[in-house]
Amino acid sequence: MLLTGCVGFGEEYTRVAGFSNRDAGAIVLKGTTLAPRLGNPVHRVCETPAGMLNAIGLQNPGVDVVVKQILPTLDFTETRFIANACGSTIEEYAEVCRRFDDSPIDAIEINISCPNVKEGGVSFGNYPEVSGRVVAACRRATAKPLIAKLSPNQTDIQANASACIEAGANALAVVNTVMGMAIDVEARRPVLANVQGGLSGPAIRPIAVLKTWQVWQVAKRHGVPIIGQGGIVDARDALEFIIAGATAVGIGTALFYDPLACRKINAGIVEYLDRHRIGQLADLVGSLGTDSSPPQACA
């Protein structure tokens, strides 16, 4: 999958010769709010060791423009398109989902990491109980498959995953960016205008793999699939997430390195399955072995 915030509203990367939306199983569109947002001032991005920080500020034209003007320009035969719903209040999340409900969108991902204006800007996703309320409100608003995107910036991701599943999430995206900050020491100022931003890229991969494995312990009991993400740049990285429990994987930052990475990752996974004589990807999901329980021998 191609991850939200990295591929605009689904068509941007088709500028690159050789890139095709068909190479991705799904494309998650940019985070969308009820009203249009201009987003943050610049700088919005900066490179950091093995990754980058971003603070885009949810620049988007608002859900009505997305549904009425952008979705009709997308070719739904090429891949599946997933919306990413954002809000400052629980009501806003639900309303965004309701407006996507009557559209060709294939699924809705709920970005529960947004700041909650009623609680002084603390992220909804920090608290399992609040996360559950957001998902429940969205659940009532749409019959589309719902993906809850979990934040790594919280104490107990397993409790949060449980709350989202109980509230009706059909899948979990693990994980969103890790909050970080970079300082221009010469100017003694933050590099990002927003001061803090989300860290992505290989720097967060070990964190994301751990969170995926932790969430898997909860999700497997409910048969809820995980979309693993955070710093994947090649097939080996993707396999880490799958072995830890992810059914699907997504890339964002890796596209900035190599816009044609998707095809290579898919080919690398197929090569791995062949080499290990594993019939289907599902057999690999959550197949992590430990000393007390070695990996299952594959057929």
Added chain:
Amino acid sequence: MNRPHHGTIFLEDACVTALQAFPGHQYLLRLEAPQCAARATPGTFVHLQCAADIPMRRPLSIMNADPATGTIELLFKVVGIGLRALAHTTPGARLSVLGPIGRGFEPDPARPRAVLIGGGVGMPPLRFLATRLATGGAWRPIAFFGSEVPFPFRPARAATALHGIDHRIDASDPLLESLGVPSRLASLATFDGCYRGYVTALAAEWLAALHAAERNDVAIYACGPAAMLQAAAAVARDFGLPAAVCLEEHMACGVGGCAGCVVPVATPDGPAMKRVCVDGPVFDARAVYPEIFAGA
């Protein structure tokens, strides 16, 4: 599907054919990138990987593109880790190049006197523009370049005098001189034959000596540091001229996907955030600096 931009940016493993060092940590880099070379226009840029261990790309303007030989030329000044690493590349090395990217200059044929104002590493897209205008029809380009480090070429003695410019100011860009495009150089440092002051002040002196009727043929094209672009916009306002400015901003994707590289722009529908990479990097100065033109 209506996809006018589809497949217009190419990913190439470009071979380094030359790297030439100039004073002030400036480098001219020549690359074999045939698909990019075939499509590049002045103002477009490449997003390139400086070294294998620095995966995020760096945007650099295309200074020249030769479709016949498949080569492109870049000129850069070392700033930080990325361009420092790039300065250590060697002929034969391969660099991942994504380009050409962006909407470049769209010179207005109704205003054949194109005044090019470039500062520092803002010169490359304007040298490219001058090259293309010199070989294409009725254009009468003229360039004013400024630099606070020695110019990344050995200045030539200008062959022809320019009305309104002191004859002792005769240092010019040898490339443009060879193409028959007049140019003059400016610096706050004391360089032989250069105007001592801001490049925008030099351009204003030349514009002031034109007849009002001649100014109807003029449009300004500028690239350089933000302060220079604002000064160029003020010159355009003072002389009632249109101006296009080529902007810089930190970039991640370089292809319009991340909205990391935006600039606030005034539009008929109110303020908007435009992406420097694909909506620009060239913008109308009035849209980018409405406050400079307010009341003009």
